[in-house]
Every structure is written in structure tokens, then in C-alpha cells.
Amino acid sequence: MAIISSSLDESNSPRSRKELRIVDSNIISEEKNNKNVNLARPNSFKEFIGQDQIKSTLKIAIEASTYRNEVLEHTLLYGQPGLGKTTLALLIAEEMNTKCRVTSAPSIERPRDIVGLLLGLKEGEILFIDEIHRLNKLAEELLYSAMEDFRLDLTMGANRGARCRTINLPKFTLIGATTKFASISAPLRDRFGICQKIEFYSVDELQEIIFNFSTLINLHLENDACCMLAKISRGTPRIALRLLKRVRDYSQVIKKTNKISLEAVEKALISQKIDNKGLDNLDRKFLSFLNLNLNYPVGLDSIAAALGEDSSMLEFVVEPYLIQIGFIIRTPRGRVLTSLGKKYINSKNEN
Numbered sequence: 428m429a430i431i432s433s434s435l436d437e438s439n440s441p442r443s444r445k446e447l448r449i450v451d452s453n454i455i456s457e458e459k460n461n462k463n464v465n466l467a468r469p470n471s472f473k474e475f476i477g478q479d480q481i482k483s484t485l486k487i488a489i490e491a492s493t494y495r496n497e498v499l500e501h502t503l504l505y506g507q508p509g510l511g512k513t514t515l516a517l518l519i520a521e522e523m524n525t526k527c528r529v530t531s532a533p534s535i536e537r538p539r540d541i542v543g544l545l546l547g548l549k550e551g552e553i554l555f556i557d558e559i560h561r562l563n564k565l566a567e568e569l570l571y572s573a574m575e576d577f578r579l580d581l582t583m584g585a586n587r588g589a590r591c592r593t594i595n596l597p598k599f600t601l602i603g604a605t606t607k608f609a610s611i612s613a614p615l616r617d618r619f620g621i622c623q624k625i626e627f628y629s630v631d632e633l634q635e636i637i638f639n640f641s642t643l644i645n646l647h648l649e650n651d652a653c654c655m656l657a658k659i660s661r662g663t664p665r666i667a668l669r670l671l672k673r674v675r676d677y678s679q680v681i682k683k684t685n686k687i688s689l690e691a692v693e694k695a696l697i698s699q700k701i702d703n704k705g706l707d708n709l710d711r712k713f714l715s716f717l718n719l720n721l722n723y724p725v726g727l728d729s730i731a732a733a734l735g736e737d738s739s740m741l742e743f744v745v746e747p748y749l750i751q752i753g754f755i756i757r758t759p760r761g762r763v764l765t766s767l768g769k770k771y772i773n774s775k776n777e778n
């Protein structure tokens with residue numbers, strides 16, 4: 428079965444035209460409208476596993492704004508794809524008992540797109556903009572006065588006939604989500620009253636997420652199978668849920684059962700070329716290339732050229748996990764394989 432993955436914004440990247448990865452934390456196209464994925468979304472903060480500090484900050488901010496009868500301050504959520512930014516935005520709306528209008532920056536191409544979105548909001552509603560670092564300059568500038576004074580300053584006509592028009596907006600909350608915090612301009616960043624980083628999840632938290640989802644889709648998941656899946660999910664709920672679904676496919680088709688044992692997980696992962704560290708072919712090619720270069724740091728562009736991949740995809744999708752598990756380090760002169768990474772890749776080559 429082809430595992431097709433493309434992030435919302437990477438449809439033109441070299442990888443999207445090749446084999447797509449099951450352990451990619453970006454959303455894949457078939458998941459966008461998949462009922463099971465929506466089913467997996469927690470309906471309350473209580474069902475949202477982990478991220479206790481963020482939940483507590485948000486709960487206090489929500490209660491305080493409700494107490495003052497004000498809208499929640501504009502909120503910026505940042506972190507790797509698949510960690511729950513969209514889910515949190517929807518939960519905030521749920522807690523505030525209001526609607527959340529969801530959009531993403533690449534779809535706001537012209538100034539009139541953002542004007543239309545803002546004019547369509549009602550008092551107290553939430554506007555969620557995903558990948559907010561990709562907003563174009565004009566849309567971003569229109570947001571400044573909308574966020575600060577709930578006002579739109581528009582210039583109509585051109586040259587000597589140009590006129591300024593101000594339109595008052597209902598009070599609303601903007602929730603921005605980004606995977607690239609540093610790419611957000613300072614003026615936009617400063618207009619968010621609440622700014623929270625979403626961290627990777629622990630194995631225990633992922634186990635709980637996987638177990639809850641397996642119950643929802645009527646699977647009988649054994650404990651050691653659940654633990655194995657959690658360990659290789661790269662700290663990311665989206666990957667955990669996707670892996671569980673691929674294992675379910677395997678068990679239902681090959682074993683004709685809804686029971687998932689450790690053995691079924693291991694076999695399903697072998698069929699997807701994922702090993703017990705949760706690494707796939709691309710990770711191994713990345714490590715092998717660094718291994719060829721002995722202890723010399725290698726620039727990201729050289730690695731990208733050698734592997735025929737997009738350097739930004741390698742930087743934001745492949746490397747974070749390899750760094751997290753201590754297989755590579757980033758230095759100012761390039762990427763270096765650690766002794767742990769070397770030991771791993773040599774053992775794979777021996778096999």
C-alpha cells in the first residue's frame with residue numbers, strides 16, 4: 428500500500444513526488460478529511476493528554492477573560508507538526524463556548540481574503556490561522572490594527588483619488604500556529620498576549636493517547652504492543668495514531684483480528700521498513716551519508732543534494748528526531764554523526 432504524505436505547503440517538494448513517509452509528522456492528504464482522525468480529537472482539556480503547563484496557563488487565561496467578560500488574548504502556539512496546535516485551538520473555542528474559524532496562511536493570498544475573514548467574524552469568535560509565519564506582508568499588516576484595536580484600516584482607490592477607510596471589527600481572538608517561531612516578524616509576534624511552545628510527548632503520554640484511540644476504533648491493543656508503538660512515535664501524537672492505523676490494517680488483513688499483539692506490531696513495522704527505533708529508510712540514508720564522511724561536519728545542502736531531498740524538509744522533519752535521540756548534532760560547520768548514531772548505522776549495515 429502506498430503511504431502518501433504531503434504537508435499542506437510542500438506539494439512541490441521533491442519528496443511529495445516520491446515515496447511518502449509514515450513517520451512524517453506533517454498531515455497527509457487522506458488524513459485531512461478522515462473521520463477517524465477527527466474522532467481522535469479530544470473534546471475537552473481533560474481528554475487532551477499531557478502539556479500540563481500549557482493547559483493550566485490556558486485555563487487560567489480563559490477563566491480570567493470569562494470573569495472580566497472580555498475576549499481571550501491573542502494566542503500563539505508553536506511547535507513541530509502533529510503535536511496538537513489545531514486541537515488546542517478547537518478546545519479553547521469549546522471552553523470559551525464560541526466558534527473557531529480555521530484557516531491557514533497559504534490560503535490567504537490576497538488582502539481581500541483576510542479582510543473577508545475578519546469581516547465574517549462575530550463578537551467573541553476565534554480565528555485560527557495555521558502556519559501563520561507564511562502570511563504575506565499585506566495580510567500581516569492588515570492584521571496589526573485588527574489585533575490591536577479591532578479595526579481595519581483600508582486604503583481605497585489609487586494615486587490622488589486614494590482614500591482611507593476605517594472599519595470597526597467585533598472583538599475576536601486570533602490563535603496563530605506555527606512550526607517556525609523564528610520566522611514570525613517581531614511586530615506580529617509582539618501582538619500575541621499568550622505565547623506557548625508545545626513540546627514533544629513522553630512515552631507514557633503517547634501510550635495513553637494510543638490506548639484511548641484504540642478503544643475508540645474498537646481495537647484490543649495489548650500493553651506491550653501499545654508501549655512499542657509509543658516508543659517509536661517520535662514524541663508526536665499524529666505519528667502515533669498513524670502507526671496504530673497501519674498496524675490495525677496489518678492485523679485485520681493478515682491476521683483477521685482486531686487484537687493487536689507485540690508480534691503484530693513488529694511485523695507491521697517491518698512491512699513498512701520501520702525499525703525498532705522508529706527510523707525509516709530516509710533516516711537511515713541520512714545517517715549513512717554522514718557515516719561516509721567520517722567525523723567531518725557536513726552542510727545541510729550537501730546532504731540534501733546527495734539524498735535528492737529538499738533541505739528544509741530534512742531540517743524540519745528528519746533532523747529533529749535524530750537530534751532528539753542523540754544520533755546527530757548540529758554544529759555551525761554542519762551536521763555530525765555521534766558515536767551512538769555511528770554504532771546504530773554500522774549495526775544496520777552489518778545486517
Ligand code: ADP
Nearest residue numbers: 467468475476508509510511512513514664665
Ligand atoms: P498540529 O495542529 O500541531 O499539526 P493536530 O492538532 O492536528 O496537530 O494533532 C494531530 C493529531 O494528534 C490529531 O488527530 C489530534 O487529535 C491528536 N492529538 C494531538 N495532541 C493530542 C493530545 N494531547 N491528546 C490526544 N490527542 C492528541
